[in-house]
Amino acid sequence: MLMVVDIKLREILEKRGHSGKPYRQLAQEIGISHVPLWKMLNGEPYNPSLEMLDKICTFLRCQPGDILRRRR
Template sequence: MAIIIELDVMLAKRKMKSTELAEKVGITPQNLSVLRSGRARAIRFSTLDAICQHLQCQPGDILRYQSNISISDNN
């Protein structure tokens, strides 16, 4: 997948446990675990908004795009 989830990094920076964040955001720890592991196929904007509010960060701090296309110079 081209979207990399870096939620663990932000949790560590904020010294917050994932169970604490899940409780504050209002989602189950299992759903947060699916998101953290990168297995989630979607995230609601309201959930992303709540995560960013509680971690005091921007969406780009926890979501990163990585291209799957490798460009090689064959000249």
């Protein structure tokens, strides 16, 4: 069985006051490539590495469970 997980990155960016920044600037500040960030922000299928999730969570001061939601 395939588990589908939604990435709710846009929501947490808004809560943390980063929603107005261009995604390329955000990617640079987070320390990741802009392509996967764009995919995650726009609901494109993407499987981020644990290292990438760690960088995002460190930048946003959150836990992976704050941005990942299992679709039921």
